[in-house]
Amino acid sequence: MTIRRRPLLALPAALAFPAPLLAQTASWPSRPVRIIVPYAAAGGTDLLARAIGEALRPVFPQPFVVENRAGAAGVVGSEVVARTEPDGYSLLVVVSTHVMNRYYLPSMPFDPIRDFTPIAMLSRNTMVLAAGANQPFDSLRSMLNHAKANPGRVGTGSTEALSSFVGQELARRAGVEMPDVAYRSGGQLMNDIVAGHLPTGWTSTVSAAPHMQTGKVRILAVSTAERCAAFPDAPTVQEQGISNFDLSGWVAMFAPPRMDPALAQRITGAMQQVFDDAAFKQRLLGMGVERDFRPAPALVEVMQRDDRTWSAAAAAGHIRVQQ
Incomplete structure (x- = not known):
């Protein structure tokens, strides 16, 4: 990729800044x-x-x-x-x-x-619900039914507060018990989903994308009200029966x-x-x-x-x- 150098415009108010500050800005980064x-x-x-x-x-x-x-x-x-x-x-x-x-x-x-x-x-940052292709469910609805039949045994991975909230909000509104499993990064979470160590996990589209060509991962849902351009075939949570679910x-x-x-x-x-x-x-x-x-x-x-x-x-x- 080529990006041509071109001057970056400064605010007119910058003309009033002291000379040392202007010099520092002009020389950045040295x-x-x-x-x-x-x-x-x-x-x-x-x-x-x-x-x-x-x-x-x-x-x-x-x-x-x-x-x-x-x-x-x-x-x-x-x-x-x-x-x-x-x-x-x-x-x-x-x-x-x-x-x-x-x-x-x-x-x-x-x-x-x-x-x-x-x-x-x-x-x-749309969240996607990823699951291993070897799991005994292939849709959000079948995953929720499986979680209801096995309370507390279907963990859902997360990497930070938003993905944790999305997972627990879905579980709360669906009336199921799905323990939150914390990870330090989306890469680690996805590796465990691919390996079959983690049933499901909410993560970003960027973390999920590199694994979609392996055939070992399914995207069960996206967290927003509209489908995501990165995963156009993945239905929204709303489309699968949970109304007014729109988080990103x-x-x-x-x-x-x-x-x-x-x-x-x-x-x-x-x-x-x-x-x-x-x-x-x-x-x-x-x-x-x-x-x-x-x-x-x-x-x-x-x-x-x-x-x-x-x-x-x-x-x-x-x-x-x-x-």
Whole structure:
């Protein structure tokens, strides 16, 4: 893929910034930039971040290197960025549970909205219900019937708060007992589904896509109200009898707090340039990524909306704090 270098526009307000800040922005990056992914390697977010790093090679003279800092549902790696200097050399690519975690975890060392500089929303994150082809069910309905006949014996894998919530919300509304089985990444979850160690699991389209040609995996459902372009043959949960089921997340990029707005906009502009490239769009499609690029103001609106949604779910008792 070729992305031509072109100047990235700066905000008119940048003209009022002190000269040292303008010089720092103009020279960025003068050394490698790390993209911290707060999850284990080989998951959907990790794969997307690595694709972004490769796509940025023709745009800047310095490499963008992915660094996995897994732990505590994404909090470990996110805290590294929250505590780092806002000089543009540490960025964060994280899923929407970045916001949800404040209702899911007993404590947080940062505020997920206030303590980061938003760069851009990158993609929508539809959850898919994957199952091994050797399991004794081949549809969502038959899986739920099997779970009812075997209470507590059909575990459903998850990798973070959103996929855990989707799985437990489905079980709650279907009136079945399906224990949540936590994994550190979508890659690990999918490996266990392929091997037959895990009956089912909710994961991203990106994590599931590499396994679909093996014939060892079925997609029983997608979590959204409409079918997903990456898996057009997979029916929605709603189509299979669970009304008003429509849940999805997102993947976004953040920087440390208090970043110079001109530098933040320059990074946003670089992301926009990459995500508008036709070859990169095609690559995302092949990866199972649902492109949904939105600049920082729109990302903040989505985060605030999500915060209201999860607050209401927690108040209703549908989100339980981990102990």
